[in-house]
Amino acid sequence: MSSLQHVNPTVKGIRESAHSGLQSLAAHVTQEIAQGVQKPFKEVIDISSGDPHKAGMKPISFVRQVLAVCLHPELLGNKTLPLDVRLRAQRLLEVCDGGSVGSYTDSSGMPHVRQSIAEFIMRRDVGVHSHAKDVFISAGSQRGLMVILKLLASGEGDTQTGVLTPRPCPHTLSTLLDDAGVALVPYQLMEDRGWAVDLSELHRALKCHVQDWKSIEEVIRFAAAERLLLLIDEVYQDSVYGQGKEFISFKRVLFEMGKEYSGKVQMVSLHSLSSACMGECGLRAGYMELVNMDPEVTHFVDTMLCTDISSPVTGQLALDLMVNPPRPGDPSYDTYTQEILHIQATLSQNAQRAHEFLNDLPGMSSQPAKGGIYLYPRLHLPSEIIENAKKLEVEAGVLYCQMLLKEEGVFLGAGCQNGETTGNHYLRLCILVPADTLEEVLARLASFHLRLMDTCP
Amino acid sequence: MSSLQHVNPTVKGIRESAHSGLQSLAAHVTQEIAQGVQKPFKEVIDISSGDPHKAGMKPISFVRQVLAVCLHPELLGNKTLPLDVRLRAQRLLEVCDGGSVGSYTDSSGMPHVRQSIAEFIMRRDVGVHSHAKDVFISAGSQRGLMVILKLLASGEGDTQTGVLTPRPCPHTLSTLLDDAGVALVPYQLMEDRGWAVDLSELHRALKCHVQDWKSIEEVIRFAAAERLLLLIDEVYQDSVYGQGKEFISFKRVLFEMGKEYSGKVQMVSLHSLSSACMGECGLRAGYMELVNMDPEVTHFVDTMLCTDISSPVTGQLALDLMVNPPRPGDPSYDTYTQEILHIQATLSQNAQRAHEFLNDLPGMSSQPAKGGIYLYPRLHLPSEIIENAKKLEVEAGVLYCQMLLKEEGVFLGAGCQNGETTGNHYLRLCILVPADTLEEVLARLASFHLRLMDTCP
Structure with a gap:
């Protein structure tokens, strides 16, 4: 029989992700909306971690087309799919044992x-x-x-x-x-x-x-x-x-x-x-x-x-x-290239846009990003919030994220989850999202942030 | 820097699968064939472990069709796919975050x-x-x-x-x-x-x-x-x-x-x-x-x-x-049911066929199988083989499998890999394979086995 006392001490010692508390809260808010509770927003936008498709980014067509054919090889005969997609799928099936992705x-x-x-x-x-x-x-x-x-x-x-x-x-x-x-x-x-x-x-x-x-x-x-x-x-x-x-x-x-x-x-x-x-x-x-x-x-x-x-x-x-993506001259090359460039442009423009927007907010400062998919702006929180967090026994950045989530339905990560121990407070946001999603996030975030700074001068 | 002395002692203590030696040999024989070395067989048949698709069994069409649509949702509009396939894919995409299997x-x-x-x-x-x-x-x-x-x-x-x-x-x-x-x-x-x-x-x-x-x-x-x-x-x-x-x-x-x-x-x-x-x-x-x-x-x-x-x-x-497979009345129901019944019938007939065939060989005995995908017949080996194995410092069942692999290109598992320690010798064969593959395996196995029993009376 296994009870708590029999659990491997190493396993017991695994720190739970600091993220999981906010995740539960996000799930709770989402459930409330589904149950018809009135909120000033229609849905929770989660850009706390890097999950581009969840945030609305589109997959690369070439990748999905080839995989679809590999799963259902009858599509090898489907002429609406580009020739290089079908040839590539055929080649990949040849290197699968028994010609199946199920091996x-x-x-x-x-x-x-x-x-x-x-x-x-x-x-x-x-x-x-x-x-x-x-x-x-x-x-x-x-x-x-x-x-x-x-x-x-x-x-x-x-x-x-x-x-x-x-x-x-x-x-x-x-x-x-x-x-x-x-x-x-x-x-x-x-x-x-x-x-x-x-x-x-x-x-x-x-x-x-x-x-x-x-x-x-x-x-x-x-x-x-x-x-x-x-x-x-x-x-x-x-x-x-x-x-x-x-x-x-x-x-x-x-x-x-x-x-x-x-x-x-x-x-x-x-x-x-x-x-x-x-x-x-x-x-x-x-x-x-x-x-x-x-x-x-x-x-x-x-x-x-x-x-x-x-x-x-x-x-x-x-x-x-x-x-090993499509090469110049391949039927899928142009679409593939356009899709990749679109993703890279979105990311680069979002990085610039979010950095400037956040730096313009009072009580927030952001270092420019040169790569990757996260921004990590610093919060200069009013002492009232920090006192409040102490009373509630929660890290002040986490309290900020909780309030933002409840009031505006925006789910961002808190810097303490990234091991921050300097006593400073940070936010983590994934910027690999469609441009209009980023705009929506920034608008909601600004609305919350300015309200907070106003009420706690 | 990491060298062997820094490797986690627990990891060092992990016993390597006894299977890996025979796997290497099988890979070697396959490579020889590819290089044009003449053998009395055209390819190695591996039924040492349970990998039905590798052995030539076919996937269930309904499963593959739905997954293909989920990967490439443009196929939702493909009328050559059954309606229930497309509806099911749509439903599954709805429960994926962002409507993508990439989340x-x-x-x-x-x-x-x-x-x-x-x-x-x-x-x-x-x-x-x-x-x-x-x-x-x-x-x-x-x-x-x-x-x-x-x-x-x-x-x-x-x-x-x-x-x-x-x-x-x-x-x-x-x-x-x-x-x-x-x-x-x-x-x-x-x-x-x-x-x-x-x-x-x-x-x-x-x-x-x-x-x-x-x-x-x-x-x-x-x-x-x-x-x-x-x-x-x-x-x-x-x-x-x-x-x-x-x-x-x-x-x-x-x-x-x-x-x-x-x-x-x-x-x-x-x-x-x-x-x-x-x-x-x-x-x-x-x-x-x-x-x-x-x-x-x-x-x-x-x-x-x-x-x-x-x-x-x-x-x-x-x-x-x-x-949650197709139900009676769904467009995919008949095909799905036929495919499942075919697999179950193949398995059951193979179990019977292999059991009887192996029991008829001198120096081999098999218990009938009532479920699962393996047979585990016992080898009654001539003492000459057992002596030989001792000299070569290899388990006698493994020696048998090595010889079978080299001489007939059939790759079966040895009972010692299943933790057998009684001193008896066993073979392990997966019987979830197409009927003609099983026949080919049994023919090659019998040919090797009878030759062995003949030369070591």
């Missing part, structure tokens, strides 16, 4: 897709070699990260494996580290310098969002000197939009730093189908590339992935389409 | 699908109540089992959580238990009594494959007396074919045993989209129903599933279709 694949992913990913990485990194055997596909990049963390977890107390983690960090991270049994070792990024790191804390500068060549080199030298494994979240490599900024991978920089570094520094780079342009969160697929990892260690990555048996095939096939 | 879902599964599953269970168990809140969807039933095992894992040595496990057991189980950190506590099933349990070992009889009402009651009484949590693999509930046998769930029996048991005995029942009739292994979806679980414990199931963020949406939607 298991290797635990580490389909060899064909791993090869496509390795070729994509080589093109991206201007020729730096990549091998399919170092590419591991999993049901989302978080699952891949989990495998690496569990692999390296050991010790207790002072000897426990630690993960140097920036603050702010992704709001899903602390639950993951707890479950893996590793310690979160935080370092604070500095907001007033565009979220750069405090040099005295990490000895080297690194910039949040988009790092330039020089700062990546510094991080690599730091890792080499301290013999650290670099876990690199590169899921937003398709969404860099800061002026004059382009995506540069850590691996590319590493291999230009010469043999001293390129043959030595160990890296795990993560990418995901949930990334900005695809936004296919529900299909659950991501991959990681291991760089300079000891083959004996890599072996255990395989072993760990075996317990998942196989990652979802529709997701794996979509990864193949993500890294 | 995340709750970590425990989509509320709509959990509700469909609870209703299916109630129909199946003739009215015994089932609640959506006790149903948890995961990326395959093995993932669900893993969550429960990790939840209950604690202690070391004598106090380590143990799982009473039948031998033979599923060949993927030992890796899973190692990763979860629980001990495998085996009990031996008795072949000559149709794989029944040795009473002196477990104090109660339980029968492998298909248990009747009385033997289920005995297991439940045993669990109640010993205060054990029952982990019930009911993934083959749609594939019971023994004469006069029908599927009876543990939960149904429990609730007919009166309040003394029905309010007390804790159960976790697992079911999967990879089950016999659907065979959709690659879509990765399964569910578990928790019965009589302490809500405080259930809470941690939620927490654990949070680290997966969300299970694959195409799989979740397919689960909805599995538990």
Whole structure:
């Protein structure tokens, strides 16, 4: 029999996502609306986390068309679908065992897709070699990260494996580290310098969002000197939009730093189908590339992935389409390109628009974003709110989000969920949403915020 | 930096699947054929594990059609697809956030699908109540089992959580238990009594494959007396074919045993989209129903599933279709019913055919199967083979499988992979394959086996 006292102590120690309280409140408000309770808004808009399709962004047609044919191969004969869609589906079905997406694949992913990913990485990194055997596909990049963390977890107390983690960090991270049994070792990024790191804390500068060549080199030298494994979240490599900024991978920089570094520094780079342009969160697929990892260690990555048996095939096939899109001349090329450009333009324009709008509000300040899909503006809250939060035993940023949700039906994240501990208050909003949704959010947010600042001068 | 010495000791202790050696050999033989090496066979037939589509079984059209429309909603207007397919897809898209399968879902599964599953269970168990809140969807039933095992894992040595496990057991189980950190506590099933349990070992009889009402009651009484949590693999509930046998769930029996048991005995029942009739292994979806679980414990199931963020949406939607198929009068009803009946008939006829064929071979004996998708015949090997295996330091059953693979291109599993430790030797073959594939396997197997028995009299 199992009762609370029998639950694995490690599992009991997993911190619940700080997000879950606000999620319950959002569900409650939504339910009230469904039950006919009168509200000054028709629906809750949730842009607290990165879920582009939920927010109304459209999927890439090419990806969906190919997957539809793979699921129902009779569509191979459907002439209303572009020829390259059908040829691509046929090719992908050929690499599925038994010609069906219903068959298991290797635990580490389909060899064909791993090869496509390795070729994509080589093109991206201007020729730096990549091998399919170092590419591991999993049901989302978080699952891949989990495998690496569990692999390296050991010790207790002072000897426990630690993960140097920036603050702010992704709001899903602390639950993951707890479950893996590793310690979160935080370092604070500095907001007033565009979220750069405090040099005295990490000895080297690194910039949040988009790092330039020089700062990546510094991080690599730091890792080499301290013999650290670099876990690199590169899921937003398709969404860099800061002026004059382009995506540069850590691996590319590493291999230009010469043999001293390129043959030595160990890296795990993560990418995901949930990334900005695809936004296919529900299909659950991501991959990681291991760089300079000891083959004996890599072996255990395989072993760990075996317990998942196989990652979802529709997701794996979509990864193949993500890294190997239509080429110029293909029937789907123009539509595909237009759709991608539209997403990138929406993201870049939204980043600019939200940044300026929020900075103009009294009691709010925002750093410009150069990449990724979040803004992280700071709240300068009236002391009355902060006192009120103390009485209610809730973090002031969370109280702000609760009130915003109840009064205006806008669901944003609170900075404390991203590990903020400086005593400052922040909001987190996903900006990969249709432009009119963003306008609606900003209008509701301004209305609430100005009311709040008015009543608590 | 991570090298072998830094790898988590628990991870290092995970036993590799005994299956992986034969898998490598099969891959090697397949590669040789591709390279033009002459063999007496054209391809390797792998029926060592349950992967029906890989073996040539066809998917259920209704499931694939609905999923294709969900992925590419323009197909909603395609009149060549049955009306109920399009209506069902429309309904499922309505319950996806943002109307897209690309959105995340709750970590425990989509509320709509959990509700469909609870209703299916109630129909199946003739009215015994089932609640959506006790149903948890995961990326395959093995993932669900893993969550429960990790939840209950604690202690070391004598106090380590143990799982009473039948031998033979599923060949993927030992890796899973190692990763979860629980001990495998085996009990031996008795072949000559149709794989029944040795009473002196477990104090109660339980029968492998298909248990009747009385033997289920005995297991439940045993669990109640010993205060054990029952982990019930009911993934083959749609594939019971023994004469006069029908599927009876543990939960149904429990609730007919009166309040003394029905309010007390804790159960976790697992079911999967990879089950016999659907065979959709690659879509990765399964569910578990928790019965009589302490809500405080259930809470941690939620927490654990949070680290997966969300299970694959195409799989979740397919689960909805599995538990809620077309009804009489629906345009897809006849085709659906024919396809299901064809699969069940193939399975039942194959079970009979393979059992009789294998029993007729000298040095082989087989128990009849009454459900599930495997046969597990015993090998009575000549002493020469057993000596040879000892010299080669390989289990004799594995040696047999290696030779069969090399000489005839047939890949079967070896009983030692199922935890067999009695010193007897067994084969494992999946019988959910097209009838002509089974014939080809039996012919090649007989040819090899008779040659072996001839040369080693």
